[in-house]
Amino acid sequence: xxxxxxxxxxxxxxxxxxxxxxxxxxxxxxxxxxxxxxxxxxxxxxxxxxxxxxxxxxxxxxxxxxxxxxxxxxxxxxxxxxxxxxxxxxxxxxxxxxxxxxxxxxxxxxxxxxxxxxxxxxxxxxxxxxxxxxxxxxxxxxxxxxxxxxxxxxxxxxxxxxxxxxxxxxxxxxxxxxxxxxxxxxxxxxxxxxxxxxxxxxxxxxxxxxxxxxxxxxxxxxxxxxxxxxxxxxxxxxxxxxxxxxxxxxxxxxxxxxxxxxxxxxxxxxxxxxxxxxxxxxxxxxxxxx
Amino acid sequence: xxxxxxxxxxxxxxxxxxxxxxxxxxxxxxxxxxxxxxxxxxxxxxxxxxxxxxxxxxxxxxxxxxxxxxxxxxxxxxxxxxxxxxxxxxxxxxxxxxxxxxxxxxxxxxxxxxxxxxxxxxxxxxxxxxxxxxxxxxxxxxxxxx
Ligand SMILES: Cc1cc2nc3c(=O)[nH]c(=O)nc-3n(C[C@H](O)[C@H](O)[C@H](O)COP(=O)(O)OP(=O)(O)OC[C@H]3O[C@@H](n4cnc5c(N)ncnc54)[C@H](O)[C@@H]3O)c2cc1C
Ligand code: FES
Numbered sequence: 329x330x331x332x333x334x335x336x337x338x339x340x341x342x343x344x345x346x347x348x349x350x351x352x353x354x355x356x357x358x359x360x361x362x363x364x365x366x367x368x369x370x371x372x373x374x375x376x377x378x379x380x381x382x383x384x385x386x387x388x389x390x391x392x393x394x395x396x397x398x399x400x401x402x403x404x405x406x407x408x409x410x411x412x413x414x415x416x417x418x419x420x421x422x423x424x425x426x427x428x429x430x431x432x433x434x435x436x437x438x439x440x441x442x443x444x445x446x447x448x449x450x451x452x453x454x455x456x457x458x459x460x461x462x463x464x465x466x467x468x469x470x471x472x473x474x475x476x477x478x479x480x481x482x483x484x485x486x487x488x489x490x491x492x493x494x495x496x497x498x499x500x501x502x503x504x505x506x507x508x509x510x511x512x513x514x515x516x517x518x519x520x521x522x523x524x525x526x527x528x529x530x531x532x533x534x535x536x537x538x539x540x541x542x543x544x545x546x547x548x549x550x551x552x553x554x555x556x557x558x559x560x561x562x563x564x565x566x567x568x569x570x571x572x573x574x575x576x577x578x579x580x581x582x583x584x585x586x587x588x589x590x591x592x593x594x595x596x597x598x599x600x601x602x603x604x605x606x607x608x609x610x611x612x613x614x615x616x617x618x
Numbered sequence: 619x620x621x622x623x624x625x626x627x628x629x630x631x632x633x634x635x636x637x638x639x640x641x642x643x644x645x646x647x648x649x650x651x652x653x654x655x656x657x658x659x660x661x662x663x664x665x666x667x668x669x670x671x672x673x674x675x676x677x678x679x680x681x682x683x684x685x686x687x688x689x690x691x692x693x694x695x696x697x698x699x700x701x702x703x704x705x706x707x708x709x710x711x712x713x714x715x716x717x718x719x720x721x722x723x724x725x726x727x728x729x730x731x732x733x734x735x736x737x738x739x740x741x742x743x744x745x746x747x748x749x750x751x752x753x754x755x756x757x758x759x760x761x762x763x764x
């Protein structure tokens with residue numbers, strides 16, 4: 329999450345990629361996804377690019393004079409030269425990021441975090457459930473699953489947003505929905521008559537997924553209440569809580585397991601997460617206040 | 619389409635389904651057709667086998683809003699079971715939809731005359747009600763809002 333601008337000046341020539349210093353990246357493209365959400369495509373302005381990322385990892389994006397926020401990588405892991413992030417305006421820093429013009433520079437440090445355990449999905453049915461801005465952190469997973477389609481069983485994706493206008497990656501979703509080796513369902517909380525898709529929460533789509541529960545692994549990303557109820561719905565279908573993974577968001581500052589800002593029980597979300605086995609964190613999703 | 623093939627009846631006594639099957643009517647709706655209309659008599663229990671049905675709220679001062687869609691394996695509702703037996707929402711087919719429908723008054727009589735079956739039927743219907751209540755609560759929380 330946002331900081332008050334902790335990192336020092338951009339260290340463009342740093343070759344050791346110190347976890348503290350952002351590397352300057354140029355905004356090559358800014359694509360509006362919705363009224364408040366944009367996708368930024370970045371490339372190294374100078375110096376060494378960051379290490380390749382794993383699906384589910386995040387970077388700290390730094391806007392000069394404003395501050396730093398954790399943003400998941402939403403691009404294709406096979407194309408690491410283009411660093412892709414999808415950001416929604418929620419406050420000062422995210423607002424500065426969504427407003428970043430092509431040609432401008434942002435600082436990037438990372439990638440951080442554990443990522444989704446794709447190796448656990450091999451040979452199994454895979455369910456991805458995304459709520460709202462939960463789709464960007466899951467998109468790299470989908471790229472990987474489809475790139476090695478033969479390694480996996482059935483793939484079911486459920487994506488929920490507030491209204492049809494809040495759906496990100498609209499064109500790409502049409503492509504995914506057109507594929508026969510994947511079922512991609514979109515649902516919105518409410519809609520007018522011009523929407524021909526599903527209306528209702530993502531949890532309502534779970535009873536309908538066509539998977540073998542005993543050999544299913546599920547990755548959930550979105551608001552915590554949504555993940556909690558989705559996990560319950562999956563459990564009702566017979567998927568065990570150790571085969572369900574969730575991505576948690578906590579306030580972040582250092583992102584490298586030093587400051588304790590993101591602590592969740594014994595774990596640090598930045599270092600041990602943000603992806604956790606639901607079995608290990610379900611108690612935190614029921615805690616009234618953290 | 620057979621009653622026994624619908625998720626709602628999974629695990630139901632086959633003998634009961636044999637008795638009810640002759641009552642069921644197969645229907646098909648084109649995209650845009652209304653299955654039921656708010657205020658109209660809730661005279662049948664509708665099991666959706668295929669397609670998509672939008673539950674819509676109509677208010678004079680605002681555009682019609684879809685609050686939920688139902689698909690294959692789901693049932694339309696319970697207004698047919700509770701007095702005054704009037705539909706509380708519009709239900710419109712969003713795409714071609716196929717259903718099996720049981721006449722409400724016969725079904726109510728059957729359930730009343732055999733309370734044990736009636737009870738078991740309610741135990742099947744109650745999760746549908748509970749689930750819809752839960753969805754409504756979560757919708758009220760505006761999960762994806764800012
Ligand atoms: C692992 C991880 C991954 C993430 N991935 C993404 C991602 O891919 N994309 C993304 O967009 N975000 C992502 N986030 C969230 C992101 O890090 C920020 O938390 C978010 O962008 C908001 O930061 P901000 O500084 O702009 O807002 P903040 O200023 O921290 O505001 C946050 C909240 O406070 C409210 N608020 C802000 N200012 C005020 C005010 N003056 N008065 C009252 N309320 C106010 C906002 O409405 C908002 O709800 C991720 C977070 C984590 C931990
Ligand atoms: S953000 Fe500092 S320990 Fe996680």
